[in-house]
Every structure is written in C-alpha cells, then in structure tokens.
Amino acid sequence: MTSTEVEQILVVPTSVFHKLGYIQGFSADVDKYLDELLRPENISYRPRPEMEEDPSFKQLIPYVIFRHTDKDGNISVFQYSRGKGSGEKRLHQKKSVGIGGHISQEDANGVDADPYQEGMKRELEEEVRINTPHIFSLVGLINDDETEVGKVHLGIVHICDVQTPDVVPNEVEIEGNGFVQVETMLNDLSGYESWSAICLEALFS
Numbered sequence: 001m002t003s004t005e006v007e008q009i010l011v012v013p014t015s016v017f018h019k020l021g022y023i024q025g026f027s028a029d030v031d032k033y034l035d036e037l038l039r040p041e042n043i044s045y046r047p048r049p050e051m052e053e054d055p056s057f058k059q060l061i062p063y064v065i066f067r068h069t070d071k072d073g074n075i076s077v078f079q080y081s082r083g084k085g086s087g088e089k090r091l092h093q094k095k096s097v098g099i100g101g102h103i104s105q106e107d108a109n110g111v112d113a114d115p116y117q118e119g120m121k122r123e124l125e126e127e128v129r130i131n132t133p134h135i136f137s138l139v140g141l142i143n144d145d146e147t148e149v150g151k152v153h154l155g156i157v158h159i160c161d162v163q164t165p166d167v168v169p170n171e172v173e174i175e176g177n178g179f180v181q182v183e184t185m186l187n188d189l190s191g192y193e194s195w196s197a198i199c200l201e202a203l204f205s
Helices: 014-021 030-037 115-127 182-187 194-204
Strands: 008-013 025-027 044-047 057-069 075-082 128-130 134-143 153-162 167-169 174-181
Touching: 008 014, 008 115, 014 030, 014 057, 025 030, 025 194, 030 134, 030 153, 057 115, 057 134, 057 194, 075 182, 075 194, 115 128, 134 194, 153 194, 167 174, 174 182, 182 194
Parallel strands: 057 153
Antiparallel strands: 008 044, 008 057, 025 134, 057 075, 075 174, 128 167, 134 153
C-alpha cells in the first residue's frame, strides 16, 4: 500500500454484534460471537478514516496480552505506553497491555487466506519480537461504548503465555515496555486505556 492509498479495514455492522448479544465490557463467551462475526456475508473492507468516525460499524481488533508465570506462580503481564507516533492518536500516552491492530484487506490476499489470523500475525510481527516459546489462547471479547475509540472498535482478546519474559518491541512507538506484576497494575488502573483496564480486572483480579 502506497502512502496515497487509503487503508481498507475489516469491519462488521454494529447491528450484527448487537443481535448476537450486546456487551459493555468483557465477555468470555467467544463461541457465541466470533464465528458469526467473521462470516463472509457479515464482513466488509471499508476506508479506515471513515470507519474511525462511524459507530454503525465495528472494526474487529485482535488484542494480544502477554502473560508470564514464574516458578512461584507469580503472574506478570507485558505493558507499554503508546508513543506519539502510534496510529490511534486518541490513545497517545496511555498505558496498554494489548498488542494488535486492524485487519487489512491485504490480509485477505492469497489462496485460502484467513484474514483475521493473517492480520493478527502481521500486527504482532510489526510490533514485537517474541524471543521465547509461547502458546496462544483465545479468551474473550471486549467492547467499550463509553469512549470515542471504543464506539467504533470490538476487541478479540488473546492471551499469549510465554515461557520467559522475553518480549521486545519492534517499534519506537512502544515505549516504557516490560513485564509488570499484575498486582501492581491492579492497584492503579487510572493511566491505562479502557480496554486494558477492563481486561486486567476481568482476567486477573
């Protein structure tokens, strides 16, 4: 995609999401939603600038949380701050525990391509290096219509359990990164983007 082309991103009608069962916050009932949301008749690729302002569509966003459990059972999670060069200006300087981003029409290229999986893989490779054995689990959905960003996005939450806390950024916009004990995070969620705060409370409190 050249600098003059407008990115076409995967979206679903918000009405389809509501028909399946509206949620505000986190839901672990992934099976109820994901297959239906990703049906070919429900998805389309539309210009990103328009979709950022149109709450009649939800942009599906893979949101990957890196978790490390040490030999004593202590859990820590990879966190970072979104720098000024990151794509979503409304989240600048917010702390986050989620790595991921939009599914692009380019992720659907290729024979038998799975655009969701290809998009998640691409976003992870762009943003971080995982230098340790790891296992992915699909754990839930997140929706937050109480923020302007949240009104146009729907998060698909994955946990990536890592053998050692060796995840490093590929982008300068991922600042102040590192693994932090979940107890420390839960003691003060005020600086986190809303999706991260909701996930931390739902998954770790």
